[in-house]
Amino acid sequence: MNAALQFEGIDKSFGNVPVLRDVSFTVGAGRTLGLVGENGAGKSTLMNILGGNLRSDAGKMVLEDRPYEPAHPKDASRAGVAFIHQELNLFTNLSIAENLFVTGLPRTAGFLINRHSLHQRAAKLLEQVGLDLRPETKVENLSLGERQLVEIARALSFDARLIIFDEPTTSLSVRETEVLFSLMARLHDRGISMIYISHILEHVRRRCDDIVILRDGQVVGEGEAIEFSTARLVSLMVGREMNQLYPTRKKAAASTPALEVERVNEPGIVRDISFTLHHGEVLGIAGLMGAGRSELARILFGLDRYSSGEIRANGKPLIRSGPRQRIKHGMAFLTEDRRHEGLCLDASIADNLMLVALRDYTRSPLRLVQSGRCRQSIDRLREEVLLSPRAHDKQPAKTLSGGNQQKVVLAKWLLARPSVLILDEPTRGVDVGAKFELYRIILELADAGTAVLVISSEIEELTGICDRILVMSQGKVHAELNRDKFDRERLLAAALPREART
Amino acid sequence: MRRRALYFALRQAPALLFVAVAAILSILSPKFFSLSNALNLVVQSAPIAVVAVGMTFVLLTAGVDLSVGAIMFAGGALAAKLLLAGHSVALALLVMVGCGVFMGVINGFLIVRARLAPFIVTLAMLFVWRGFALWVTETRAMNLPDWFIQFGTARLVGVPVPVVVFASVFFLAHMALTRTPFGRQLYAIGNNVENARKAGLPLNWLLFAVYAISGLCAAIGGILALTQLGSVSPKFGENYEFKAIAAAVLGGTSLFGGRGAVWPGTLLGVLLIQMLESGLVMLNADPYLYPIVTAAVILFAVLLDTSRQAILEQRSRRRIYHDAERT
Structure with missing residues (x-):
């Protein structure tokens, strides 16, 4: 030849x-x-x-x-x-x-x-x-x-x-x-x-x-x-061997719905998406690149519009506009693009950690920041997520490695305790050691009652941390598997687009 | 399909706006709709028109040239100095044109070689050349000899010289943009610089040329303005960058690059602005109103540009699945 x-x-x-x-x-x-x-x-x-x-x-x-x-x-x-x-x-x-x-x-x-x-x-x-x-x-x-x-x-x-x-x-x-x-x-x-x-x-x-x-x-x-x-x-x-360890859950998911999605449609992007995410549950969305997962996340968080369907947070319907309302209802979203959207790169580690919860650390009437209490929380957080001890609080976030940056991004939510947390590719570009810590933070949030939606291209990671996995393909949910039914081949088979239907 | 209709309307917006403003002014002032007024309009707008042509080239590459007014001033100051010192008209004009090209080349050098943002480079050059010209003129108005103004009213086979210049510049620019590889490649750059680089277009050379052309057009526009005003005052060329950008954008040239034309776009834009200004004068409107009205029209034009861009983006959005009925 x-x-x-x-x-x-x-x-x-x-x-x-x-x-x-x-x-x-x-x-x-x-x-x-x-x-x-x-x-x-x-x-x-x-x-x-x-x-x-x-x-x-x-x-x-x-x-x-x-x-x-x-x-x-x-x-x-x-x-x-x-x-x-x-x-x-x-x-x-x-x-x-x-x-x-x-x-x-x-x-x-x-x-x-x-x-x-x-x-x-x-x-x-x-x-x-x-x-x-x-x-x-x-x-x-x-x-x-x-x-x-x-x-x-x-x-x-x-x-x-x-x-x-x-x-x-x-x-x-x-x-x-x-x-x-x-x-x-x-x-x-x-x-x-x-x-x-x-x-x-x-x-x-x-x-x-x-x-x-x-x-x-x-x-x-x-x-x-x-x-x-x-x-x-x-x-x-x-056919890859399982080579990653996963932390274990301490609590089971509650049965109260945190985020309810009903027949959400947007022509050309997603169709007929329905699912319920419970408090304390980790729900994975698997699928290949271009299956519409990130687009769905953006719609759920109010960044893109959808033409029909309903989304409810803690039982209250969300009208079709903007992320501000979502945030008020306790929703948080970590995008794929950590460096540009998740982190203030030039701000210090401490400032980044306090970013979301800062309001709770102010004293009336002038709403001045109580730096003593802040420092305590920062120290506690750093210990909790095992942030690299060499990094100084005042050091700009951009000097951290990818894994440590993502720890900072996630750790700030430990203070704010959102009721719904959407994570898009949370461990992309993170080394194996740091991944374990990130999983620990995610599960800890879930144990505390946060409903977590994880989008990931790594099927193995989803089977490791999720209670339930939805598989998306061509803008649609094609399969739903509970933890006892997780099977990598079945997941991948469901994720592959079918030869176009006629 | 309604979106398609809207897009069509947005594309024709310059022409529609032009007709609308002309109609309104004709109704409000009987003197407006006449041949002599129309010719007057063209003569008066000639300096801005030529500068706006150069600006259109720059905008097509998604750049901007804020230094055009200052280039007019600097070139004009040197030319006036030479004329008053008794040198020939030919030399003075040659120096002015040379200055324009040279200053454009400096812009191009800083943007292409030093990789600075066009906005910053040309904003800085605005102050450099304005400062230089104020120094040359010692902040005094330099009055040119009376015979010089006669160039502005001279006629070539019955057509006023400024109109001849106006028309030739537009014709050459139109041919360059639509019929030469250079012009088509400018559109390509404005559409997507990354693709242009990947396709192997001579990016640096093209950008260089664009700023040199803008400088050249500023100088020619400056000469036309000199013949009309007869003097170089410290305010010479002021706000020309604003008017030139406004004319191009009003004519449908996009600030995002890749979209627009000198014919009919920029031509309509230039006449529209001039028409508004002289219309307001005819109506005896409060002079303080002029800039406000002009600014409002320009904002409107930019709004049109942006919504056009938004529709385009929506149309080219990537789809994740296809409906059965579309197949």
């Missing part, structure tokens, strides 16, 4: 967390290779290395028998490697033709663009991708599926010989997906090599010649697509 691209022993770590370990595999010339793996398995990192956005720590790549070391995305496209991302790289205010040739617009003798030749060349490319549109149509008037085809036409315009599709069907309709697949088949016939990344395993099995499975940054399986059943792919993707 001739090779279009070979990965040989690729290693990559961020900080001291290894993301890729000795990754080696080959994309055969003219073949389509499916790359599958859970969130965080290392697919994106590998593709970033291939695309020249990142450099590997060790190992090498060979593109068509020549060493390939892209230092910049430009190097990748010059070498004939093109990426079709979920987020498209088109200029929406320009026409299709202008987008296709933006760096090399054909000119007449003078300075002016030769529109005739531009549109002729564009039309030829559009025909190749089967897009029946006039080249002067503005991209902003195209559907997402059509835009994707334009992007593929652009890849063809600079003679791409290896095209990487990264979750290309996530925002496509069923028909658009079929159009894309028949185009991929035509490209395949023309001898163009492809890497296809998707969570929809049926698609991968149908579209690809070969499959490579990544888990925890390592290749755990590879072979021809016909060798793999969907069930086998799932078990290869998951």
